[in-house]
Amino acid sequence: MYITETQIRIHYALIDQMGFVYHGHYAQFYEIGRSESIRQIGYTYKDIEAMGIIMPVVEINSRFLRPAKYDDLITVKTTLKELPTNFKIVFHSEIFNEQDELLNTGEVTLFFADAKTMKRCNMPDVLREKLAGYF
Amino acid sequence: MYITETQIRIHYALIDQMGFVYHGHYAQFYEIGRSESIRQIGYTYKDIEAMGIIMPVVEINSRFLRPAKYDDLITVKTTLKELPTNFKIVFHSEIFNEQDELLNTGEVTLFFADAKTMKRCNMPDVLREKLAGYF
Amino acid sequence: MYITETQIRIHYALIDQMGFVYHGHYAQFYEIGRSESIRQIGYTYKDIEAMGIIMPVVEINSRFLRPAKYDDLITVKTTLKELPTNFKIVFHSEIFNEQDELLNTGEVTLFFADAKTMKRCNMPDVLREKLAGYF
Amino acid sequence: MYITETQIRIHYALIDQMGFVYHGHYAQFYEIGRSESIRQIGYTYKDIEAMGIIMPVVEINSRFLRPAKYDDLITVKTTLKELPTNFKIVFHSEIFNEQDELLNTGEVTLFFADAKTMKRCNMPDVLREKLAGYF
Numbered sequence: 001m002y003i004t005e006t007q008i009r010i011h012y013a014l015i016d017q018m019g020f021v022y023h024g025h026y027a028q029f030y031e032i033g034r035s036e037s038i039r040q041i042g043y044t045y046k047d048i049e050a051m052g053i054i055m056p057v058v059e060i061n062s063r064f065l066r067p068a069k070y071d072d073l074i075t076v077k078t079t080l081k082e083l084p085t086n087f088k089i090v091f092h093s094e095i096f097n098e099q100d101e102l103l104n105t106g107e108v109t110l111f112f113a114d115a116k117t118m119k120r121c122n123m124p125d126v127l128r129e130k131l132a133g134y135f
Numbered sequence: 136m137y138i139t140e141t142q143i144r145i146h147y148a149l150i151d152q153m154g155f156v157y158h159g160h161y162a163q164f165y166e167i168g169r170s171e172s173i174r175q176i177g178y179t180y181k182d183i184e185a186m187g188i189i190m191p192v193v194e195i196n197s198r199f200l201r202p203a204k205y206d207d208l209i210t211v212k213t214t215l216k217e218l219p220t221n222f223k224i225v226f227h228s229e230i231f232n233e234q235d236e237l238l239n240t241g242e243v244t245l246f247f248a249d250a251k252t253m254k255r256c257n258m259p260d261v262l263r264e265k266l267a268g269y270f
Numbered sequence: 271m272y273i274t275e276t277q278i279r280i281h282y283a284l285i286d287q288m289g290f291v292y293h294g295h296y297a298q299f300y301e302i303g304r305s306e307s308i309r310q311i312g313y314t315y316k317d318i319e320a321m322g323i324i325m326p327v328v329e330i331n332s333r334f335l336r337p338a339k340y341d342d343l344i345t346v347k348t349t350l351k352e353l354p355t356n357f358k359i360v361f362h363s364e365i366f367n368e369q370d371e372l373l374n375t376g377e378v379t380l381f382f383a384d385a386k387t388m389k390r391c392n393m394p395d396v397l398r399e400k401l402a403g404y405f
Numbered sequence: 406m407y408i409t410e411t412q413i414r415i416h417y418a419l420i421d422q423m424g425f426v427y428h429g430h431y432a433q434f435y436e437i438g439r440s441e442s443i444r445q446i447g448y449t450y451k452d453i454e455a456m457g458i459i460m461p462v463v464e465i466n467s468r469f470l471r472p473a474k475y476d477d478l479i480t481v482k483t484t485l486k487e488l489p490t491n492f493k494i495v496f497h498s499e500i501f502n503e504q505d506e507l508l509n510t511g512e513v514t515l516f517f518a519d520a521k522t523m524k525r526c527n528m529p530d531v532l533r534e535k536l537a538g539y540f
Contacts (some may be wrong), residue, residue: 011291011440012450013433017285017340018250023192024162024283028418031159035416035476045417046476057158060197067191070287070449071440117151147315148429150422152475157418163283170341180282181341201372205422206305206315206316230329288520293462294432301429327428330467337461385423 002080002134004034008116010072019020020067025029030106033076037091040117041130057091059109066103071099083128083135087112087120137215137269141171145207155202162195165241166234167229168211172226176265177241186259187250194244208233218263218270222247222255272350272404276306280342290337297330298369300363300376303346307361311400322385323394325359329379336373343368353398353405357382407539408483412439415477425472426514432465435511438481442496446535452483458529460494464514471508478503488533488540492517492525 008029035045048055068074075113079092093106114121143164148162151157170180183190203209228241249256278299286292307314318325338344349362363376384391413434438452453460461524473479484497498511515525 009434009437011437012286013294013436015287016282016285018189018191019287020191022165022283023195024159027159027162028416031418032414032416044476049290049475054153056199057153057197057204059193060158060199062195064191065195070454071449118185134231136281144302146298146302147421148301148427150416150494152420152422152424154422163281167279179341205319206314248316265285288461289460290461293434293465297429297432324423324424325422326469326472328469330428330465330469331467334461334463334465377537 002037002041002131003077004033004037004040004060005075006033008032008076010068010070010074011104012070015036015070019069021069023062023064024089026062026064026095026106028077029095029104030060030078030091030108033078033093034091034108037078037080038127040101042069043130048124048127049115053124054113054115055110055120056113057108057110059107060097061107063105064103066097066101068095068097068103074103080085080131080134082117084123086122089123137176137214137266138212139168139172139175140210140212141168141255143167143209143211145203145205145209147171150205153202154204156195156204158199161197161199161230161239161241162243164209164211164230164239165195165213165226165243168213168228169226169243172215173214173262178262178265183259183262184250188256188259189248189250190240190245192243192245193249194242199238200240201232201236203230203232203238209238215266215269218266219258222259224258271310272307272401273347274303274310275345275347276303278302278344278346280338280340280383282315282340285340289335291339293332294335296307296347296365296374296376297378298331299312299344299346299365299374300330300348300361303348303363304361304378307348307350312331313400314398317373317384318394318397321394322324323391324383324385325380326383327378329381331377333338333375335365335375336371338365338367338373344373349391349402350404353401354393407442407446407536408482409442409445410482411438411440412479413437413479414480414527415473415479417475418476423472424474428467428479431467431469431476431500431509431511433464433484434479434481434500434509435496436525437514439496439499439513440487442460442483443532448535453529453532455521456529458526459520461518462515464512466512468510469508470510471502471506473500473508475501479508481492482534485536485539488536489525489528490529491517494528
């Protein structure tokens with residue numbers, strides 16, 4: 001398993017008139033968690049795109065347990081439970097507030113695809129090698 | 136079943152550098168579909184909030200089949216398959232492009248809650264009555 | 271002068287915890303107004319990009335007079351006061367609520383630029399010809 | 406003068422199909438800069454709202470000099486040039502990339518207002534006292 005954590009300060013733009021983070025913004029928190037997760041193994045999603053590979057999201061499942069509020073410093077815990085063997089990668093996110101209460105869980109499935117042909121492709125070797133030690 | 140449709144023009148702010156609608160924005164399309172769905176039975180979500188009831192989202196499940204692109208005129212088909220009997224309501228969304236291709240499906244579960252106490256409550260009678268004829 | 275109007279329904283995602291449309295979202299309303307303005311002369315911004323020309327925003331000046339609120343149906347009035355003679359185009363936006371109160375004014379300056387070289391270029395002739403009759 | 410700096414990592418959601426941060430998102434960068442600016446004097450915008458005071462934005466003027474791109478780590482430099490003497494406060498923002506190139510400048514004017522009556526009010530004394538030493 002490969003687990004990383006990153007923190008996000010909730011700014012005003014993200015809050016709705018219930019006083020909660022609008023539910024639609026959690027996908028961005030998952031995205032930030034994933035990109036920091038890749039950065040921590042010494043690679044970036046920007047590098048992946050520079051190789052001509054994109055990673056479209058194909059499925060998201062989210063559960064909202066408690067609201068995040070304005071100025072909360074949330075922690076996004078991002079977990080890769082399995083090393084991908086083909087074109088598909090699944091990240092699990094858990095979001096906690098400063099009281100360590102679980103606010104939200106998300107499961108995001110992405111494909112690796114060739115940016116030009118839009119055909120699915122395998123996970124790049126350079127990424128697999130960097131991750132292999134965790135599995 | 137209660138089914139409605141509404142159209143949304145994709146503007147520039149919604150598109151990412153892959154040239155696709157950023158996946159996180161679909162939750163907003165579901166939201167627009169739900170609110171127009173309620174409006175078409177002669178009520179509004181604004182009316183519900185004015186009664187002191189809020190509807191936090193507790194779960195979203197999305198599948199992304201094909202990308203929406205800049206300037207696409209998408210159709211959000213919103214379906215209520217069952218009339219809620221308690222505090223929980225589930226909306227199904229299907230999003231189509233102008234070629235009638237299915238781009239995305241979403242299932243959004245919301246709770247009815249008292250805005251002051253934040254306790255779950257039943258669907259307001261006024262809403263149930265307006266919907267009852269469809270089930 | 272070339273003046274057009276378009277309407278936008280304010281959805282929940284746009285409202286902050288003051289109960290107002292978050293100020294940062296008005297740039298999107300101006301954008302929607304501009305794109306519908308171009309569409310009404312029988313062209314689209316998508317067509318412009320397909321010609322290899324992009325229109326980066328170089329300046330925005332906004333004044334916020336009254337707040338827009340949830341479920342408001344706002345009208346964006348977009349005015350082109352002068353036909354551009356070079357690489358620069360300025361759109362003026364005025365946003366009204368259903369009571370015809372002026373909520374916001376915006377002045378947005380964009381450049382025409384070659385998408386490949388990123389060098390400024392003149393307004394495309396096809397666009398100038400379609401607009402010329404209004405000036 | 407009171408000057409602070411804060412850094413923001415540009416995530417994917419903020420990028421448009423030109424490959425640039427969508428112009429409408431800069432207002433959020435200014436907001437983050439302002440809120441971190443207040444935090445650094447030992448107060449928060451959340452504290453201000455808890456006192457029953459809100460700070461609606463009444464004017465924004467932005468200039469876009471160079472684009473910010475995906476994964477850029479931008480620095481938002483926030484300057485308060487004058488200590489407010491009444492209900493009005495003006496923040497200046499300058500945004501730099503990692504090469505220390507100036508990307509964007511913004512001038513944001515906000516009012517202090519009573520959240521209940523929506524009437525303008527003076528800057529809270531607690532905030533003025535914390536800032537006074539810088540002027």
